[in-house]
Amino acid sequence: MSEIFIPGQRWISNAEPDLGLGIILEAENRRVLIAFPASEEERTYAAASAPLSRVQYQAGDAIRIADHPPLTVIEAIEQQGCFIYLAEDEHGNRQPVPEQVLSAHISLSSAKDKLLAGQVEHQRRYQLRIATLEQSQRHAAAGSHGVMGPRVQLLPHQFYIAKQAAQHEQVRLLLADEVGLGKTIEAGLIVHQRVLQDRAKRILILVPETLVNQWLVEMLRRFNLQFSIFDEERCGEIDGYRDEADSLFYDEEEEKLKERNPFEEAQLILASMDWLSGHPRRAEQLCQTQWDMLVVDEAHNLHWQADGSSDAGYQLLEQLCNVVPSVLMLTATPENAGIEGHFARLRLLDPQRYPSLEAFQKEQAGYAELSQLIDRLQTQPEDVIASSADMAQLKALLDAASLAQFADNPAHHAPQLIDALLDRFGTGRSLFRNTRASIGGFPARKLNPHPLPLPTGYGEGSLEEQLYPERAQTPDWVNDDPRINWLEKFLLSNIDSKVLLICGNADIARDIELFLRLRRGIASSVFYEDMSLLERDRAAAYFADPEEGAQLLVCSEIGSEGRNFQFAEHLVLFDLPLNPDLLEQRIGRLDRIGRRGEVQIHTPYFEQSAQESLLAWYRDALKIFSEPCTIGSAIMAQYKTILCDALTQQRPQELSGLIAEASKTAESLREQLSAGRNRLLELNSCRRPQADHLLSQLQQDERPEQLREYLELLCDQFGVDIEEHSENAIILRPGEQMLTEAFPHLPEEGMTGTFDRERALSREDMHFLTWEHPLVHDSIAMIHSGDFGAAAVSTLPVKGLPAGTLLLEAYYSPTVQAPVEMQLQRFLAGTSQRFLIDKKAKDLSAAVSHDRLNQLCQNVKRKLVPALMRQVREELGSMVQQLDGLVEIKLGEWRKQAGEAFMAQRNSERLRLVSLAERNPDIGQAELAAFDQASQKGQQALEQMQLNLYGLRLAIVSQ
Numbered sequence: 001m002s003e004i005f006i007p008g009q010r011w012i013s014n015a016e017p018d019l020g021l022g023i024i025l026e027a028e029n030r031r032v033l034i035a036f037p038a039s040e041e042e043r044t045y046a047a048a049s050a051p052l053s054r055v056q057y058q059a060g061d062a063i064r065i066a067d068h069p070p071l072t073v074i075e076a077i078e079q080q081g082c083f084i085y086l087a088e089d090e091h092g093n094r095q096p097v098p099e100q101v102l103s104a105h106i107s108l109s110s111a112k113d114k115l116l117a118g119q120v121e122h123q124r125r126y127q128l129r130i131a132t133l134e135q136s137q138r139h140a141a142a143g144s145h146g147v148m149g150p151r152v153q154l155l156p157h158q159f160y161i162a163k164q165a166a167q168h169e170q171v172r173l174l175l176a177d178e179v180g181l182g183k184t185i186e187a188g189l190i191v192h193q194r195v196l197q198d199r200a201k202r203i204l205i206l207v208p209e210t211l212v213n214q215w216l217v218e219m220l221r222r223f224n225l226q227f228s229i230f231d232e233e234r235c236g237e238i239d240g241y242r243d244e245a246d247s248l249f250y251d252e253e254e255e256k257l258k259e260r261n262p263f264e265e266a267q268l269i270l271a272s273m274d275w276l277s278g279h280p281r282r283a284e285q286l287c288q289t290q291w292d293m294l295v296v297d298e299a300h301n302l303h304w305q306a307d308g309s310s311d312a313g314y315q316l317l318e319q320l321c322n323v324v325p326s327v328l329m330l331t332a333t334p335e336n337a338g339i340e341g342h343f344a345r346l347r348l349l350d351p352q353r354y355p356s357l358e359a360f361q362k363e364q365a366g367y368a369e370l371s372q373l374i375d376r377l378q379t380q381p382e383d384v385i386a387s388s389a390d391m392a393q394l395k396a397l398l399d400a401a402s403l404a405q406f407a408d409n410p411a412h413h414a415p416q417l418i419d420a421l422l423d424r425f426g427t428g429r430s431l432f433r434n435t436r437a438s439i440g441g442f443p444a445r446k447l448n449p450h451p452l453p454l455p456t457g458y459g460e461g462s463l464e465e466q467l468y469p470e471r472a473q474t475p476d477w478v479n480d481d482p483r484i485n486w487l488e489k490f491l492l493s494n495i496d497s498k499v500l501l502i503c504g505n506a507d508i509a510r511d512i513e514l515f516l517r518l519r520r521g522i523a524s525s526v527f528y529e530d531m532s533l534l535e536r537d538r539a540a541a542y543f544a545d546p547e548e549g550a551q552l553l554v555c556s557e558i559g560s561e562g563r564n565f566q567f568a569e570h571l572v573l574f575d576l577p578l579n580p581d582l583l584e585q586r587i588g589r590l591d592r593i594g595r596r597g598e599v600q601i602h603t604p605y606f607e608q609s610a611q612e613s614l615l616a617w618y619r620d621a622l623k624i625f626s627e628p629c630t631i632g633s634a635i636m637a638q639y640k641t642i643l644c645d646a647l648t649q650q651r652p653q654e655l656s657g658l659i660a661e662a663s664k665t666a667e668s669l670r671e672q673l674s675a676g677r678n679r680l681l682e683l684n685s686c687r688r689p690q691a692d693h694l695l696s697q698l699q700q701d702e703r704p705e706q707l708r709e710y711l712e713l714l715c716d717q718f719g720v721d722i723e724e725h726s727e728n729a730i731i732l733r734p735g736e737q738m739l740t741e742a743f744p745h746l747p748e749e750g751m752t753g754t755f756d757r758e759r760a761l762s763r764e765d766m767h768f769l770t771w772e773h774p775l776v777h778d779s780i781a782m783i784h785s786g787d788f789g790a791a792a793v794s795t796l797p798v799k800g801l802p803a804g805t806l807l808l809e810a811y812y813s814p815t816v817q818a819p820v821e822m823q824l825q826r827f828l829a830g831t832s833q834r835f836l837i838d839k840k841a842k843d844l845s846a847a848v849s850h851d852r853l854n855q856l857c858q859n860v861k862r863k864l865v866p867a868l869m870r871q872v873r874e875e876l877g878s879m880v881q882q883l884d885g886l887v888e889i890k891l892g893e894w895r896k897q898a899g900e901a902f903m904a905q906r907n908s909e910r911l912r913l914v915s916l917a918e919r920n921p922d923i924g925q926a927e928l929a930a931f932d933q934a935s936q937k938g939q940q941a942l943e944q945m946q947l948n949l950y951g952l953r954l955a956i957v958s959q
């Protein structure tokens with residue numbers, strides 16, 4: 001039966017009790033709108049299924065009005081569906097209190113009410129409830145909270161970044177690892193962590209159209225995150241508005257009534273950046289939607305222009321960055337369009353830290369000196385103290401308080417100093433870039449050049465015509481081009497190998513594939529921009545199939561970004577682009593994590609042509625075929641004009657001189673970078689000892705044995721059948737007596753899961769069972785949000801105590817009611833409190849553990865409960881009141897601890913802001929005042945922290 005909602009009534013959300021005490025604002029048209037003032041949130045529900053419970057106080061209950069001492073209810077009087085409480089203060093003064101004025105901060109005590117009313121449950125349910133609290137608190141406090149569940153290999157550089165990202169209230173990062181080192185995985189870890197920690201609910205991922213499905217699959221199979229793909233078709237189905245102003249019957253007013261923002265319809269949305277940047281109306285709707293987090297892949301494709309003519313993609317990114325609190329941008333080639341574009345992206349992420357391009361460029365010149373200082377701080381912090389030059393340098397950069405701390409205990413405080421230096425004078429907080437060189441263990445790149453005779457008619461004209469002669473030919477060019485002939489032979493002599501071919505032009509890609517498939521019978525598929533998403537993904541899947549799949553995949557340039565083709569043995573570069581970052585991206589399709597064996601790169605080219613010279617340029621000047629190229633765009637910026645000129649004119653002497661010179665410039669740039677910027681990035685992106693420690697901690701936190709025990713308890717109580725599958729693996733199936741029809745994430749046919757990460761990585765048909773698997777996570781949430789097992793009564797057959805002695809066991813968990821963006825729950829992680837008291841309120845919790853009590857306690861038959869409760873009710877009532885006194889003391893301690901942890905973090909953020917203000921005129925007094933106000937608000941909310949009574953067990957000593 002549905003409840004009757006009346007404006008002014010006070011209700012509480014069963015699913016989100018932390019929202020505090022809600023007040024009904026509207027109840028019309030079978031919908032109910034409720035506001036939660038404590039957390040500044042509103043919710044709308046269908047009235048028939050609203051997950052709300054009416055809050056109704058009884059005589060004797062304590063109630064609160066804001067800024068008032070507590071009152072005790074004498075009587076509740078109902079008037080037109082709302083209550084007026086007659087209540088008195090500690091001096092006996094009485095006053096009427098309409099429920100509308102009650103404080104929105106509420107402490108919940110359904111366990112108490114249930115126990116006192118004799119509504120008790122079986123022992124085992126209570127045990128499950130307490131196990132749920134203890135296990136979830138333990139997991140929430142673990143350093144690996146949020147990153148344990150993903151089905152990924154434990155790679156230190158990725159987990160290190162996720163850990164760094166978790167440290168700040170909002171995460172705003174450029175993930176810029178070299179190609180194929182797992183930026184998608186890093187982004188997934190960060191997203192997963194934010195979702196699991198309740199720090200982000202509404203997430204938008206924007207990627208190039210070609211990568212939409214790959215992201216969808218990766219998010220689901222590795223992270224259990226079910227994103228919805230939004231495209232124009234889907235949006236059109238939701239948003240009825242049609243802009244057909246030219247039509248005779250067009251009625252703007254009527255159309256406006258059909259308008260709906262489609263992006264409000266789902267929480268986790270994945271969409272193509274190409275589509276949105278070309279669709280102003282959808283882009284506007286996107287910006288009007290409230291997002292907690294934005295992820296943008298291949299961010300280098302969005303171009304910034306100093307004169308304000310940035311492309312539509314960049315403009316959309318800019319607008320989103322202004323309103324979305326957490327932003328991740330991914331690019332393997334951050335400086336693809338020069339330092340300006342790189343700076344523009346950093347500024348979007350952190351405008352306070354990056355006020356001007358000039359300052360940023362100046363800063364880069366000081367990186368070598370800074371990285372040497374950091375090196376010394378890392379290896380010999382005591383020597384830094386002893387060196388007056390180092391200390392003078394530090395004094396010029398950092399605040400006196402941090403330096404004083406460092407001088408007191410150099411080894412302990414050096415890491416904080418390093419963080420502050422990296423953040424304020426490097427790109428510490430905003431940019432992570434891991435390289436193959438710093439991670440190590442990658443297979444080598446091997447170039448296989450294939451010189452071919454230059455056919456007549458080729459090798460003349462503009463540089464473009466010389467480099468890509470096939471583009472100017474008729475479609476039958478494939479019959480005569482020696483590269484096709486070579487390719488055919490190559491494929492036939494490597495029949496068991498997968499070959500990826502990339503060329504810069506869609507028509508050429510199509511011609512090559514068609515010819516080899518139809519005329520030469522090669523099992524192949526093709527991948528180019530005019531194909532639909534589905535067709536492209538089918539082509540990629542056909543290529544990936546190890547048994548029946550294609551031997552060859554021919555891609556236009558769109559296949560060179562983001563795709564995972566590391567399983568292919570050979571990469572054929574049918575042509576070479578003039579952009580070294582594009583070439584690096586192409587090689588990155590094979591040279592990525594998970595690759596086994598050398599990266600075989602094949603370049604068929606024409607002898608004594610511009611192609612041969614360009615190959616020599618890449619090989620000898622940039623060395624791109626032997627190591628990842630990080631200096632490509634800088635060298636190209638310097639030499640492109642003269643290189644193109646020399647290539648066009650085909651002056652071999654001049655070219656070899658140019659290559660020798662560029663090679664020297666490249667070498668010295670590499671050295672310069674490795675002493676300065678790259679060294680700083682290396683220091684920042686993965687500190688190996690910390691990263692290794694994180695992973696070993698994560699492995700300890702997994703606690704598979706305890707998880708298994710917990711699952712057994714859970715399944716037992718909810719009627720889910722559990723059976724052994726094999727070592728470290730189980731099968732779960734809905735049992736005939738399953739308690740709830742919607743046991744979370746359990747398919748009707750059941751599921752097989754393993755506790756072993758390695759096995760989960762190789763067996764995709766098995767679920768990876770951790771404390772973060774959706775079934776476990778949502779079962780825990782289900783128990784937390786309801787009162788399942790909240791109260792129990794048992795007998796305690798022990799000899800040492802007189803029969804009839806009462807022991808009361810109580811578990812509390814803290815809650816703080818504040819706007820979600822303040823993320824104050826993180827300062828309470830892992831805290832819960834157990835009391836075990838006798839009638840004199842003596843706390844026996846240390847003497848008798850919960851487990852021991854579980855072993856000793858016996859369940860009381862349901863029909864005996866009412867009589868038993870009548871006997872003990874009075875004594876029990878006074879014990880419950882005594883508990884309140886103990887709780888007050890504990891609450892004081894926790895408020896203090898959480899407040900201190902919160903302020904320590906705010907103070908360090910404040911120091912940063914003050915330090916940045918010295919160099920950035922945009923940060924003024926107003927920013928600092930707003931910051932202080934937010935700190936004060938957080939502190940006040942923590943001072944209002946409440947302890948929820950989570951579970952109560954009465955044990956009555958029997959003989």
Ligand SMILES: Nc1ncnc2c1ncn2[C@@H]1O[C@H](COP(=O)(O)OP(=O)(O)OP(=O)(O)O)[C@@H](O)[C@H]1O
Pocket residue numbers: 151152153154155158177178179180181182183184185186331332561562563564588589592593594
């Ligand atoms: N921790 C991991 N466990 C398992 N597989 C991983 C892990 N990290 C990366 N991979 C795999 O390595 C490949 C490269 O990873 P990913 O696509 O995230 O790299 P990327 O840096 O985004 O690449 P690009 O620069 O091409 O966009 C993918 O197939 C990915 O699934």
